Amino acid sequence: MSFDAQKIKDEAVLWIKNWFEQNGKDCNAIVGISGGKDSSVVAALCVEALGKDRVIGVLMPNGVQSDIDMAHKLVNHLGIENVTVNIKEAYDALIKSVTEAVGELQNQTLYNLPPRLRMSTLYAVAQSKNGRVANTCNLSEDWVGYSTRYGDSVGDFSPLSNLTVAEVRKIGKVLNLPDELVNKVPIDGLCGKTDEDNLGFTYDTLDKYIRTGICEDEKTKEKIDRMHRQNKFKLELMQVFVPSEV
Numbered sequence: 511m512s513f514d515a516q517k518i519k520d521e522a523v524l525w526i527k528n529w530f531e532q533n534g535k536d537c538n539a540i541v542g543i544s545g546g547k548d549s550s551v552v553a554a555l556c557v558e559a560l561g562k563d564r565v566i567g568v569l570m571p572n573g574v575q576s577d578i579d580m581a582h583k584l585v586n587h588l589g590i591e592n593v594t595v596n597i598k599e600a601y602d603a604l605i606k607s608v609t610e611a612v613g614e615l616q617n618q619t620l621y622n623l624p625p626r627l628r629m630s631t632l633y634a635v636a637q638s639k640n641g642r643v644a645n646t647c648n649l650s651e652d653w654v655g656y657s658t659r660y661g662d663s664v665g666d667f668s669p670l671s672n673l674t675v676a677e678v679r680k681i682g683k684v685l686n687l688p689d690e691l692v693n694k695v696p697i698d699g700l701c702g703k704t705d706e707d708n709l710g711f712t713y714d715t716l717d718k719y720i721r722t723g724i725c726e727d728e729k730t731k732e733k734i735d736r737m738h739r740q741n742k743f744k745l746e747l748m749q750v751f752v753p754s755e756v
Contacts, residue, residue: 515680519555522669522681526559529667533642536564540641542632542662543567543592545580547692548646548670551678554685555669556644557588567592568635570628572601577697584691593635597627625661632665642666650675650716654734655741656705663744674717 530537539556543549556565567585569592571578585592601624609615632643645665647657649672657663670678675696682692696705696713706712711730718724725731 513677513680515677515684518673518677519681519684522555523559526555526667526669530560530642533666536640538636538639538641539565539644540632540636540639541565541567541644542628542646543569543581543584544646545577545582545584545691546694546696547675547678547682548648549581550584550687550691551682551685552644552646552669553584553588553590554682554687557590558685562588562590565590566635566639566641568632569594570631571596571598572624573598577694580691580694583688587688587691595631595635597624597631600627622658622661625658629661629664636666644669645671647671648675648678649673649720650713651705652745653720654709654716654737655744656709657744659744674720675713676717 526539530539539553539560541549541553541556543553553565553567565588567581567588567590569578569581569585571594573596575581604623604627605615605620608619629643635641636643643665645663645668647663647668648670651657652663652671673681679692683689697703709716710733715725715727715730716734719731719734725734
């Protein structure tokens with residue numbers, strides 16, 4: 511079955527309009543802008559749904575961000591209000607305090623703290639600017655848990671969570687986004703590697719498996735299945751104890 515990017519784009523725009531009518535009439539969409547395809551597509555969808563005056567982009571480098579020019583290109587292309595909040599001082603201070611408290615930190619701790627600080631930043635902006643925070647994760651990332659819990663995995667509304675990487679790119683083209691944003695090689699923003707380097711397989715392979723159930727390489731299939739099982743909890747509500755009597 512072919513993917514009708516124009517049709518799905520229009521449905522996503524309508525969905526965002528309806529969501530804001532029910533969950534934040536007259537509120538602004540707050541979008542963390544990395545300069546990659548996902549934040550670019552989410553921001554563009556919000557502009558079409560709400561108008562550019564109700565979309566605020568938040569750039570959040572951790573010190574020097576080598577590809578920050580892509581984030582500037584996106585906000586300038588869309589003509590949206592934007593702010594830059596550099597999280598480096600907060601990151602360094604928190605790392606110092608936690609290290610003093612518990613000792614040497616694992617690399618994964620260092621990698622996952624920035625996304626969590628960025629999400630705190632987005633909510634700080636949202637509460638002060640009458641906003642609702644956009645989640646920018648896509649189905650491919652969510653499928654294998656390629657996100658930080660309570661970091662980029664959360665938000666108030668999520669336009670892309672049921673769309674694969676390939677489908678997001680097609681929607682980006684329909685939205686007339688600059689090609690260098692839509693096809694920018696995804697970098698995790700944590701340790702500087704590409705997504706595919708970290709995953710050990712390509713998004714094309716993952717997307718095909720998600721949509722068709724076909725993966726020619728058995729080891730890759732087993733790895734995807736294992737990651738999916740291990741990370742499903744990231745997409746679920748926190749489990750709570752239910753007493754037998756209250």
